[in-house]
Amino acid sequence: MAVFIPRPNFPQLDSLVRSYFLGHHQAALTEMSQMLSTVELIIECRDHRVPLSSRNPLFEKALAGRERLMVYTKKDLAQGTLNKIQKNAITKWHSPNKVMFSDVNNFLDVKKILSYARKTAKQVDNLTGSRMLIVGMPNVGKSSLLNALRRVGVQRKKAAITGGQPGVTRKIATSVKVSEDPLIYLIDSPGVFVPYVPNSETMLKLALVGCVKDTIIPPVTVADYLLYRMNLHDPTIYKKYHEPTNNILDFLAKVGKETGRLMKGGEPDLEATALWIVGRWRNGLLGRFMLDPVDKDAYQRWLEEEESAGKSNTRLKKEAKAERLEAQRARNVAMA
Numbered sequence: 001m002a003v004f005i006p007r008p009n010f011p012q013l014d015s016l017v018r019s020y021f022l023g024h025h026q027a028a029l030t031e032m033s034q035m036l037s038t039v040e041l042i043i044e045c046r047d048h049r050v051p052l053s054s055r056n057p058l059f060e061k062a063l064a065g066r067e068r069l070m071v072y073t074k075k076d077l078a079q080g081t082l083n084k085i086q087k088n089a090i091t092k093w094h095s096p097n098k099v100m101f102s103d104v105n106n107f108l109d110v111k112k113i114l115s116y117a118r119k120t121a122k123q124v125d126n127l128t129g130s131r132m133l134i135v136g137m138p139n140v141g142k143s144s145l146l147n148a149l150r151r152v153g154v155q156r157k158k159a160a161i162t163g164g165q166p167g168v169t170r171k172i173a174t175s176v177k178v179s180e181d182p183l184i185y186l187i188d189s190p191g192v193f194v195p196y197v198p199n200s201e202t203m204l205k206l207a208l209v210g211c212v213k214d215t216i217i218p219p220v221t222v223a224d225y226l227l228y229r230m231n232l233h234d235p236t237i238y239k240k241y242h243e244p245t246n247n248i249l250d251f252l253a254k255v256g257k258e259t260g261r262l263m264k265g266g267e268p269d270l271e272a273t274a275l276w277i278v279g280r281w282r283n284g285l286l287g288r289f290m291l292d293p294v295d296k297d298a299y300q301r302w303l304e305e306e307e308s309a310g311k312s313n314t315r316l317k318k319e320a321k322a323e324r325l326e327a328q329r330a331r332n333v334a335m336a
């Protein structure tokens, strides 16, 4: 049998939408920055599988000057792909801010975050209690973390609604007690997306982990990106459904038939199968691996890429505006 060779890279898709910054994202960001002086700690969540892609520079700008705890969420879904050197690298990326890795169902992880919050609250010694704000990109697990901290801290049932699709939390919530002594209130916030994603692959990563609604990017494209990543990680992961392949349409057709995802007439429903297969990966059933590179210089490289993408985005916007004005001027002249 021929040796299987995975695709070495995924093509740049110029037509792919690269923004998902919504009206309520801007509104939430403005509200968060207005409440900054009343908040003692910012708990910024990033998805452990995409530690670089799930960074949002807007938080740095809008929420500067407050102590910050970085929490890499969903670590159970990236299990075993990060060694000690890489963990140290991530920790150094954020120095002097503290970094923690969490699985929301792991009692010890949640307890550690709670202990840090309590230590911070004790230093401030505020009689009316400390207020802390949870922020992050959509669907990274903010509300789940709030519920877990409340469960561990004050043994109360969940206060925030969570869900598999982004945008479940739409407004800054009222504060929720997570510790009695010292008194700590936590405030949940809606996920805020980056204004502009540097390249199409980053957008696909964010779609794959669930930061972007499934209706925004064609599901077959997201599934194709997943197939590419599974092949790089271990092409035998999906052996239950298909032999190693780089062909997404063959793959989805076979999976669709085998799992009964069919359209009227019996043809496999490729879109429904794509959504299903992506959902399996999101639940850790098709390999648990990271999508971003992690080494000590990765963060710096990422910041540079982000800056140059930001500049070219500004330039493109200016050019588009100039073109619009020119067209308007020409119309006015023609009408005069």
Ligand SMILES: Nc1nc2c(ncn2[C@@H]2O[C@H](COP(=O)(O)OP(=O)(O)OP(=O)(O)O)[C@@H](O)[C@H]2O)c(=O)[nH]1
Pocket: 073, 074, 075, 076, 077, 102, 103, 104, 105, 136, 137, 138, 139, 140, 141, 142, 143, 144, 145, 161, 162, 163, 164, 165, 166, 167, 168, 169, 170, 189, 190, 191, 192
């Ligand atoms: N496996 C795993 N799943 C998690 C973890 N934390 C959250 N989730 C899941 O991730 C999904 C999103 O969680 P939420 O807490 O609703 O995310 P959010 O950041 O509040 O989402 P928005 O409302 O879009 O801002 C849910 O399906 C959670 O069950 C985790 O540590 N491990």
